[in-house]
Amino acid sequence: MQVLVEAPQHSGLTGPLDYLADQALPPGTLVRVPLGRRTVTGLVWDAPTADADAWAADQLKPVAEVLPDLPPLPPTWRQLVRFASAYYQRSLGEIAMMVLPPELRQLDAVQWGRRFKRLTKSLAQPPAATDAPEVLPDLTPEQQTVLDALAPSLAPGDAEPAPTTYLLWGSTGSGKTEVYLRQADRALQAGRQVLLMVPEINLTPQLEARVAARFAGRNIVSLHSGLTPAQRLRNWMLAHLGLADIVLGTRLAVFTPLPRLGLVVVDEEHDPSYKQQDGARYSARDLAVYRGQLEKVPVLLGSATPSLETWFNALPQAEGGAGRYQRLTMPSRVGQGAMPRVRRLDLSREPKPRPGQEAPPLAQALLDAIAERVARGEQSLVLLNRRGYAPVLQCSDCGWKSECPQCSAWRVFHKVDRTLRCHHCGLTDRVPRACPNCGNLDIHPLGRGTEKLEEQLAAALPDARVGRIDADVTKLKGALEDRLASVHAGEVDILVGTQMVAKGHDFRRITLVAAVNPDAALFASDFRAAERQFALLLQAAGRAGRDASVAQGSEMWVQTWHPDHPLYAALARYDYEFFAQQQLKERQMAGLPPYAHLAMLRAEGKTQEAAQGFLVEAAQLVEALAAELGGILLYPPVPTAVQRVANIERAQMLIEAESRPALQRLLARATDDWLALAHQHRPRGLVRWAVDVDPLAI
CATH class of the missing domain: 3.40.50.300 (P-loop containing nucleotide triphosphate hydrolases)
Structure with a gap:
């Protein structure tokens, strides 16, 4: 019978393996089978093929055991796995095993039997009923x-x-x-x-x-x-x-x-x-x-x-x-609550800071508006989608910056624990007492993260209670729930947060939302940047004025150097339909999704030459096929936006197709060739490679 086992992409085992069994097992049954020197969990995939008798018994290993009492996984589930495997160009066994609970994949038949008995006892207990059903709200x-x-x-x-x-x-x-x-x-x-x-x-x-x-x-x-x-x-x-x-x-x-x-x-x-x-x-x-x-x-x-x-x-x-x-x-x-009024604050008209002085975190008009909300007992949300105290530390003498030695990125300064932390590879060091290059004691932070913004707002508005929610303060179990509870209870006047607090939360007391640094995404190279930014800002605006009793006075402030940008103009009208229409026109003219279909071939190597060398040869292998299928464009390989992560160089090659079926045919026929090519390139420094179908970013 055919059994799927967990096999990573580089193994070359893309389909089920053949095993012998002393009984007929329906497809979808979980079994334990020998694989090399190990015994692993596998999934009976399809019924035996017509030529199964052609295999000699001594050529196949037998199924070791069947996990008892576990109903077979249904045909529709197996078809979903089959589709995901084919569409995203991953092996069947990798997808099927990846989506099962990790503990289920590690238990043998005896261990599973004991676990199933315990599960059965707990499953037999019905959920607690209530005598007071929830009163349904009236529908609009x-x-x-x-x-x-x-x-x-x-x-x-x-x-x-x-x-x-x-x-x-x-x-x-x-x-x-x-x-x-x-x-x-x-x-x-x-x-x-x-x-x-x-x-x-x-x-x-x-x-x-x-x-x-x-x-x-x-x-x-x-x-x-x-x-x-x-x-x-x-x-x-x-x-x-x-x-x-x-x-x-x-x-x-x-x-x-x-x-x-x-x-x-x-x-x-x-x-x-x-x-x-x-x-x-x-x-x-x-x-x-x-x-x-x-x-x-x-x-x-x-x-x-x-x-x-x-x-x-x-x-x-x-x-x-x-x-x-x-x-x-x-x-x-x-x-009938109104969406907050959007106010665009033109930073070019704000007073310039003196030489050597840092610009204030918020314009004075915005600070005054927040102070007014605090005085009225209302809450404000200040959105800055950058955690840490500052994106980089710099020496004022020699220009040294806190570059990560393992990545082509800066290490972020976190003041709470006095560390420099790379958000890509996780490398963390204590902040040096002096510049590592010249010994200068004057090393200072550049830029602003949520940690610094919280500190600056507390200093500018000493009577306000300032809180912060980002990935740094919500690591521990229950920390996020505790911080959200304090906001809902009115124990926070000003909430500083990243995108974590911009969506899905029902803050009844927030009447003002401010976006501190939204311009970064306006001119990004990624074609989805504007779409993501508009969604983030509109979702953030939706946190204000959710209580109809105060909704009429709610506001969304946007601090920007480009107040006339079409994105902010559409946001001011909450006109998503117009924004989407304009974006679709641009996408159609540029031949981008949804009018074209993309895949990204990514490679990582010990050197940039190794990564790009694999991609160049991978493109050569499919040039003739792309021409045969028609409507497919292979772009030259380029380094990724963050070129080096954890001392591994990264590169990518974009594949664009007018037709989704043509793209899928090319990928399906090319994957085996690319796999063989990868084995040839491993001695040359290739570390790993992958196909990303419908990539989110390029």
Whole structure:
């Protein structure tokens, strides 16, 4: 029989291996098989082939054991794995094993038998019921209209099946979550399971609490990397056995086997966190759409700022779109609250600091506006998407800067623990007492991070209580929840934060949001930079004025050197539709997604020459094939934006195609040749290589 085992891309084992078994095992069964000197977990993939008898018994190793009491993984799950493997150019075994709970892959049959008995006892305990069901909020007319449009998607037996993919385009605070919960309730009432996906772990606890309150008495499980291996295995088993009613998870949850799946929700579908950035570089959002089509269940993509690919797919063909999705809109906020007024503050008109003086963190007008909010007992959010105290330390005499010796990047100064920390490779050192080059004692920070901004705001507004939320202060378990609780309790007047606090949080007391340094993304080389920046700023603006009683006076301040930039003009009107229209025109003229289809061949080597040498020969191998298929352009290899990380040089080659099928045919036929080429280049310094289909950044 054919069995999938975990095999990395460079091994060359892209498909199932053949083994002998003394009994017929259905596809999807988990087994333990010998692989070299080890015994590993494998997955029975397909039924025996017609020529199976041609193999001599002594040529194949036998299956060691079968994991008992575990139902086979269903055909639709295996088809999802097969599609992900083919589309993202990874081996079947790598995908199939990667998406299973790590602990499940490590247990033998005896260990699994014991674990399953313990799991069965815990699974037999029903969730605690409540005598006081949650009082449902009244629906807005827009919410009701959307739910009416979604109702046919769950009705069985229709002669014409309803569209399976919907874009719920609703402004921040419009009540998209309530729509998710009402539609989930419909699926649960029909005896189905619900998969609810969120982009980041830090958004999970807040939504989990709301889901738990709404569906008390139902089995609700979470699946994300913050769980212990035992918790993840238990929750996965609940889902696989059909005992979990709602699965709430991050991108890996898209592969959860759900025998009664009835609805898939992808919240904040535009978020780049849905795209895996290492290993198998899959997009959980795109796989969710495929899974909905495969299992014939509705998929609900929600966002206030949809990705341009999703927006294009939801545009009718008459308006130049693909017309693949049905668009549902909710432009108004719940309670008729108004979006904050956007004020663009022109930094070119601010007084210039004296020589040797540092510019203040915020313009005086903005500081006065925040002080006014503090005096009224309201809260303000100051957004700076750069953690640490300062991006770099510099010597005033010789010009030395805190460069990372292992990366082509600066080490960030963190004042709290007096360290220089590389955010790429993690190299950390104590701050030197003097310049390492010339011994000068005057080394000072350049630029500003959230840590410094917090300090400066506390000094400028001594009567205000300033708090900070970023990755540095939320490392410990429960730290994020504690800091969010203090904000909700009104114990913080000014919250300084990165993008972590710009989306998904319902801050009722915040009436002012300020973006400190938003210009950095306006002229970036990445073609998605403007799209990401607009989404971040609009999501941040949505944190203000969520309480209708104070919404009328809420404001969004943008400190910028380019107040007339079209991005800020569209933001001031909250006109995402106009912004998307202009961006799509630019993409079409430039031949960029969604009007073209991209793949990135990435290489890492001990030297830049080794990395680019592999890419040059890889391009030569497929030049004739690209010409044969037509409409495919191979760009010359170039170093990545951060060229060296942890003493490994990185380079990339962009492949652009007019047709997605043509791109997939080229990659499918080229991968084996590239694998053989990589083996030839390893002695020359090649470390690793990978194909990134539909890359987020170039």
